[in-house]
Amino acid sequence: xxxxxxxxxxxxxxxxxxxxxxxxxxxxxxxxxxxxxxxxxxxxxxxxxxxxxxxxxxxxxxxxxxxxxxxxxxxxxxxxxxxxxxxxxxxxxxxxxxxxxxxxxxxxxxxxxxxxxxxxxxxxxxxxxxxxxxxxxxxxxxxxxxxxxxxxxxxxxxxxxxxxxxxxxxxxxxxxxxxxxxxxxxxxxxxxxxxxxxxxxxxxxxxxxxxxxxxxxxxxxxxxxxxxxxxxxxxxxxxxxxxxxxxxxxxxxxxxxxxxxxxx
Numbered sequence: 001x002x003x004x005x006x007x008x009x010x011x012x013x014x015x016x017x018x019x020x021x022x023x024x025x026x027x028x029x030x031x032x033x034x035x036x037x038x039x040x041x042x043x044x045x046x047x048x049x050x051x052x053x054x055x056x057x058x059x060x061x062x063x064x065x066x067x068x069x070x071x072x073x074x075x076x077x078x079x080x081x082x083x084x085x086x087x088x089x090x091x092x093x094x095x096x097x098x099x100x101x102x103x104x105x106x107x108x109x110x111x112x113x114x115x116x117x118x119x120x121x122x123x124x125x126x127x128x129x130x131x132x133x134x135x136x137x138x139x140x141x142x143x144x145x146x147x148x149x150x151x152x153x154x155x156x157x158x159x160x161x162x163x164x165x166x167x168x169x170x171x172x173x174x175x176x177x178x179x180x181x182x183x184x185x186x187x188x189x190x191x192x193x194x195x196x197x198x199x200x201x202x203x204x205x206x207x208x209x210x211x212x213x214x215x216x217x218x219x220x221x222x223x224x225x226x227x228x229x230x231x232x233x234x235x236x237x238x239x240x241x242x243x244x245x246x247x248x249x250x251x252x253x254x255x256x257x258x259x260x261x262x263x264x
Contacts, residue, residue: 027136033081033145034066034073041238049087059087067101072216073237074209079103085119093121111135115143165200170254171231172247174205174215175223180251184227187251192230201231206242207250 036043043066049059067079083099101113111134117127129141162168169191173180180187191201209216217235224233236242245254 032068057090061085078105095119162200167199168256169201171203172252173203174207174250176214177250203233204236206236206239
């Protein structure tokens with residue numbers, strides 16, 4: 001996401017492949033764990049530790065994250081991932097996590113699964129299923145999880161990322177708008193030309209995926225790849241960025257020139 005300084009949100013997804021044995025039956029589950037680590041809607045908080053503003057050894061984080069059927073933040077909600085993580089490694093950012101998957105919709109509604117294990121600082125994590133309730137009573141098994149980047153570039157952007165450029169072009173566009181479709185190739189051509197001269201450019205889609213599902217992150221990523229966008233194409237899920245800029249239609253363009261002031 002992209003937004004004005006000190007008002008941006010960061011999120012990531014965990015893709016879970018889970019194998020569980022309960023009452024003699026094998027169950028294979030596949031879902032996404034959505035965690036928002038900053039911004040007004042954050043779902044995880046540092047509640048104890050040496051420094052409550054950065055991750056250090058001894059930190060304890062409590063979270064209540066959405067479980068969804070896909071990586072899109074508007075995909076179907078099937079439950080919550082509730083638990084904590086303890087930064088228990090002196091050598092890296094690996095954490096120890098007890099976690100409950102609480103299923104609130106679908107086939108396993110009313111049941112829970114409990115995991116426990118270590119999550120390395122990077123790469124794939126394997127954790128143990130130590131129990132559950134409802135349909136997963138006395139469950140045993142394992143879970144494989146991987147951190148997925150945001151659907152576009154894997155990066156969370158903020159205005160500070162463009163600080164070194166003499167000018168910044170902010171474009172509010174989307175996939176479905178006929179005016180954007182008509183101008184798309186020219187937008188790419190012009191921005192590529194001026195980016196070569198030092199301009200920074202960013203495109204933002206703030207449309208609701210409920211009313212316009214074709215404007216969702218997965219389709220945005222395909223669009224950016226298809227037209228070879230030379231600029232980041234970002235998803236403003238909360239529409240806070242559009243409101244901050246006063247953007248009300250697509251396409252809409254905002255060009256900013258860097259101003260340097262000198263004081264005595």
